[in-house]
Amino acid sequence: MGRLKKILIPSLGLVLAFWFYSARDTFKPEMLRGKRVIVTGASTGIGEQMAYHLARMGSHVLLTARTEARLQNVVRRCLELGAASARFVSGTMEDTAFAQHVVREAQAVLGGLDMLILNHVGASYFGFFDGDVEHVRKLLEINFLSYVAMTTSALPMLKESEGSIVVVSSMAGKVGFPFTVPYSATKFALDGFFSSLRQEFAIQSINVSITLCILGFIDTERAVRAAAEVLAERPAPRDECALEILKGAALRRRELYYRYSSTRLPLLLRDCAAELLDYLVRSRYRLPATPGAPRPQH
Structure with a gap:
């Protein structure tokens, strides 16, 4: 009975909290009209979709990623969708000097900054940890240290505008997931630093x-x-995810969970039933007895 209470009471509290915050969800696209926004990792995926949503809302966007050709296409599309302005800076976040350069560019071309969206991520693998410490170091530089560098550089402008920092992380930064050891380590670091x-x-x-x-x-x-081949669940749409991130940022929420049922609810088990949570995490994977060679990961 005592164990049941440990599970039911937090669950009830979470349901009430979810109801409370949902009732306060008063997002309007006008909240982001005219806002000056940096979006990193903006050439594909969630970052690209955030750029398009911001464009439709009339924001000024400065986009960055590695691939210049893709960024040019995204900027062109943003202007077609109604962005107040759209520009890009291409380069790699392996060098923190580039991260700082992007922020200086925002100061030069936008005259300030209202929102810093940190979304870029370095390439890793999906498989058993292979012992490559150098890969972990490189991934920390891209997925963590560049976030710190950009935040530090942007903070004077954000203080002036009373703006927002948006950090795109993962369930792998809250719970240990198999086959993502280097990636997960960087996401845990983000949680610690920004919290x-x-x-x-x-x-x-x-x-x-x-x-x-x-x-x-x-x-x-x-x-x-x-x-996709090993996870026993369907992926959520990136355009919807991007919009939910922007809503949470505009409403200045502490944390955003997407999708809620597959991210926030399992975290209730961390303190009261950690071994059960570990089992549930492992049960998400459809794996042979011995997984094959590591594959590239996000």
Whole structure:
């Protein structure tokens, strides 16, 4: 009975919280009209879809990713959709100097910044950890240190505008998932850094919001290519995911879970039934007795 209470009471609290926050969901597209926004990882996937949503809402967007040709197409489409302005800067986030350069470009061409959306991610693999420490280091530089560098550089502008930081993370940054060891490590680092930074903002009365986005399996090209064959669930649509991220950012929410049922609800088990959660995580995979060679991952 005691164990049952440990599960039921948090569940009831979560249902009430979900009802409360849903009732307060008063997002309107006008909230983002005219806003000056950086979107990283904007050439494909969720980042590309966020750029299009922002364009429809009349935002000024500065987009960045590695591939210039793709960025040119995304910028062109943003202008067709009604963006107040759309520009791009291409380069790799392996170098934190480039991350800082993007922020300086925003200062030069936008005159300030209202929202920093950190969405880029380095290429990893989907398979058993292969012991490659150098790969972990490189992935930390792209998935974590560049986020820190951009945030640090953008903070003066965000303080002035009382703006927002949006960090696109994953369930793999809240729960240990198999076959994503390097990727998961970087996402856990994001949670620790930005959750601690939010606390310091509160202590210093800095009115800059931080929204940490906890995503499940989304139908981006990379994620589907890496995991669709082994994950026993259907991926959620990236355009809907992108819109939910922007709604959460505009409403200055602390954390956003998408999709809610497959991300937030399982986290109730972490403290009261951790082994059950581990089992449920493993049960999501359709695997042979010995998984094959690692495959590229998002």
